[in-house]
Amino acid sequence: MRRATANGSLRRRLLLSLLASSAVLAIVVYFVVQSVARQVAQDSQDNVLTASALSILDSARLSSGEITIDLPYSALSMLDSISDERVFYAIRLEDTFLSGYADLPQAVRSGGAGPAYVSTVFLGEEVRVATVGRRVSTDTGQRYLHVSVAQTLSGQKQALARISRTSMGIGAGFFLVSVLLAGIISRSTIRPLDRLTASMSRRGPRDLRPVAAPVPSEMVPLVTSLNSFMRRLHQSLRRSEDFIAEAAHRVRTPLAVVRTKAEVAERKSTDPETRKALTEMIRAIDDSSRTAGQLLDHAMVTFRLDHLTREEIALHRLVEESVERTRPTSELKDITLDIADLDTATVKGDPILVQNALLNLLDNAVKYAPAGADIKVALNAGPQDAVIRVTDTGPGFLPSELSALPKRFTRGANTQSIVGSGLGLTIAKEVIEAHGGTLKIANTTGGGACVSLLFPLS
């Protein structure tokens, strides 16, 4: 059978798309957490800077027309309380620098009051600057006092590194959970398909019943067309079997008439040439009617296999009967037909089919064994199976043909002189396989053929 060409895998495609989307989500989670945390860290730093700047601003006093500022110790020490930071400040009365670091940039707020912030580089390091201001009354009128406080970012960077690690962990954890879920999801999604595949592969070769088990809605069209396909296949098979049976049946009766006429003519004829021709004709007619008979048998077997009954079959009795039925034919050829061994065994199945199979084997043995040969039939019951073995002292099978023989219309190369259709082994094989057993053909050590039917005892 030709294996279907695989083009990608649904499960893999599903898994990959799930993984890709969860990877994207994990990255998004990582960046969102980080940006939120960065904002929070920035805000808290800004708040501390503002508090520091406001405490300096609050210490400004007007004494005798001059502005004095009593820089609170905590204003600068609070900026260093959690992590060591470099700290800068500048106090300005409008454009006049009063104290601190004269070069420190001032954060400017575009419109509105309240603290202003700017990130910049000062004295070789990144700093965050907060600037607050308020109006003060001096001798020269209302003037504006600005206080800027700046801090390096080492504490913030530590916090961000910690947050970065945490959000990396969150992202990775999210991804791991997604991987797990993706595995489960893709498996469970594909499961109905696997189930259908398994139920289809478990079926016997002739099982063309429609699939009845419920399937997901996406698979309904596939299963519907599969069912319809099988129905058509079944019909077509049935039609061709019917046709063959019908044809064989129609051919057999006229053949019988022709044979009788030919025999009569042979008996009456005195011309040796005519007699010889008529003998050959009868032989050909025998061949044809035997084929027609086997075709009918085969059609019958096929039909019964479709509706296999399961009755108790006493194999030993069946063997005895079949041997007795074959005995007249064997005696015609001077062939000794014996039951060598007869255990008692009972199997379940269709007795007519099993007998037909056995008769075909016996028939073959009688037909292909030379005159004066011995045919032995044995029934052995073991713990696992019951074996009916038919052995003869004929020429045996050609070793090269052992596997091809049980196929339909295949005949051995050493049987040219004998009438036969090539259906006997096929019928036996189909029957035994329908009963869950196997057919084995081999040669005995003496060179004769040995055909066995193995029935499982379960």
Next chain:
Amino acid sequence: MRQFALSIVLMLSASWASAFEAENVAWFGPKDSERVLRIISTADIAFFEPMIASFLNATPGVAIDYTVASSTELQKAIIEERQSFDLVVSSAMDLQTKLANDGWARRYTSDATSALPSWAVWNDMLFAFTQEPAAIVVSKTGLGDLPIPQTRNDLINLLRQHPDVFRGRTGTYDVRQSGLGYLFATQDTRASEIYWRLTEVMGGLDVQLFCCSSDMIDAVKSGELLIAYNVLGSYAINRPDHQDYAIILPSDFTTVMLRTALITSTAQSPELSGRFIDHLLAKSHGPNAAPLTSSELDLGRVEPSLNRIKIGPGLLVFLDQLKKTTFLSEWESAIFQN
């Protein structure tokens, strides 16, 4: 101490001289060495020599160029003249902090620095290697049978009860001249209001003002002073004649100055500087320490009352010109009451 006296002179002369004034220079190790570590320090050579000797012992082939300067001149050398020193060692914690804060220091981390207690390191730039308390030095003989004060409160009571005995015979730093005196005074005000009461009492008793600890100790020894307040305890204990006077670490709180070292941002041999810092810290901290200051001042005994000056931007507050002006005017009004 002599160096401090000299530094005042140099400070005055520095207004017209462009180059910073070194008080002393010394070269240790091989004369022609390629690997030279240039150190500028406020500590005089005798004080620091044991540390240099043990470093050179452990690191052969290295030479050390050691320059002694006052804390003001040291600032000038680094900031104004951009002299290429590798290490700055100073007792002026506020100025050291400002150097580091303003970007003149290089960050350095090693096993030794990460093993430091948190008070001994700032921003991986400043490393403390001594703890030197501000002490009250009392003349044992001069006090007679008066009790030796153990706290500032004791001292205030003693002065108030015997004004005639102490008039003109107490001494402390002139915080307008001495950076260390200013540092001690400002830290005292942070710790307790009692500093102002004490200053006012001493001001009322015609307190004598000094530029440096060694002069105060000399004055106590000579009998000129009975009590000197905020004397650098390490100088007092390191003198061979320290049995002649009592060194009191006030049990209400004892302000402790940390001598610190930093690697300059312009250091020519940062790797060697790092090794020197490691050596300095190994000798100063931990179980096998051999600190430069005498262990007779058992700081562990007064640990609960230790008020270590915290290295950090808080020290910048008292360097602020407006703040300093305010503080000094308050101080002057407390000292000079008439």
